[in-house]
Amino acid sequence: MRQGGLVAFPTETVYGLGADALNAGAVEKVFKAKGRPSDNPLIVHIASLDNVIQFATVMCEKGLRLAKRFWPGPLTLVTTRKASVPDIVTASLETVALRVPQHPVTLELLNKFGGGIVGPSANLSGHPSPTSADHVYDDLQGKIDLILDAGPTRIGVESTVLDVTVDPPVILRLGGLSQEEIQKEIGEVRGTDSKELLKRSPGTYHRHYATRASVVVLAPKDRRGLEKFIDQAKTTGKTVGTISYSKSLNINADEFHIVLPSSLDLYARNIFRALRELDKKGIDIILVEGVQEKGLGAAVMDRLRKAAAKKE
Ligand code: TXA
Numbered sequence: 001m002r003q004g005g006l007v008a009f010p011t012e013t014v015y016g017l018g019a020d021a022l023n024a025g026a027v028e029k030v031f032k033a034k035g036r037p038s039d040n041p042l043i044v045h046i047a048s049l050d051n052v053i054q055f056a057t058v059m060c061e062k063g064l065r066l067a068k069r070f071w072p073g074p075l076t077l078v079t080t081r082k083a084s085v086p087d088i089v090t091a092s093l094e095t096v097a098l099r100v101p102q103h104p105v106t107l108e109l110l111n112k113f114g115g116g117i118v119g120p121s122a123n124l125s126g127h128p129s130p131t132s133a134d135h136v137y138d139d140l141q142g143k144i145d146l147i148l149d150a151g152p153t154r155i156g157v158e159s160t161v162l163d164v165t166v167d168p169p170v171i172l173r174l175g176g177l178s179q180e181e182i183q184k185e186i187g188e189v190r191g192t193d194s195k196e197l198l199k200r201s202p203g204t205y206h207r208h209y210a211t212r213a214s215v216v217v218l219a220p221k222d223r224r225g226l227e228k229f230i231d232q233a234k235t236t237g238k239t240v241g242t243i244s245y246s247k248s249l250n251i252n253a254d255e256f257h258i259v260l261p262s263s264l265d266l267y268a269r270n271i272f273r274a275l276r277e278l279d280k281k282g283i284d285i286i287l288v289e290g291v292q293e294k295g296l297g298a299a300v301m302d303r304l305r306k307a308a309a310k311k312e
């Protein structure tokens, strides 16, 4: 990394693709390897709260409280950036996104490295995020220098991105830390409309979590919906796979039907893996059972909706 190489690293959320955040040439290679549009800024990972001043001019009081409470953890704070942060990192925005990841391997990497490490999810742009080293390898083999393999990630969806340059702070991306938990700490935070989101976080507008198969999200326990889509697919000759957790949707678990544990934590942990596994089989349609939109469930539904969005 000191020589400008690209190193994929584990975090508690998903794997990231690391490079020295102050080396614009190395960061450019990250964009290239992922095929990432240049208007989509990167998160800078740091070892602790003490490193914030390397990248940010200010951190407001609410941001500080959240950092003290939830770092290391699945929370990314967007704050005003220092001029010394390369433009390519922030897509020339006035802000920078910072996060201390909760993973022993990566905290040690950050401590030994000393600086900040950019870390977009280590997938090809537009693909589901990688929750194991295999996923990184599948997407980026031959394009990066090294993968630090620490097994599957614990949370399975990316960090929550919160813009603390405004009051009340704005959620730019739901993720591993729920809105409810954030509000318990600092009171009201709000969502955005699409116009404001485009201004504050332009990258969120690109297609995300796309599989080759089309994805259909079912309501929880929607046995009828499941049967309807399977029948429809049969008449059109399309192949179908399912990802579910409710007993009522547990159709004979062959290789196209992935049954996950019914705990929300475990569903989140496994959802990207399941999407990738089914997609590898080359089926046409993946039916996914949705979850209640509370806590971590809101982040899971956000990912599923994006996966199900129509292709351009
Ligand atoms: O959990 C995670 O956040 C993972 C792990 C590796 O840390 N990283 C990750 O990075 O998901 P990425 O690049 O896939 O997503 C970063 C998100 C994008 O939605 C991006 O637009 C937003 O953060 N972002 C980054 N910098 C920003 C900024 N200055 N202002 C607004 N949004 C920003």
Ligand code: MG
Residues within 6 Å of the ligand: 120, 121, 129
């Ligand atoms: Mg990503």
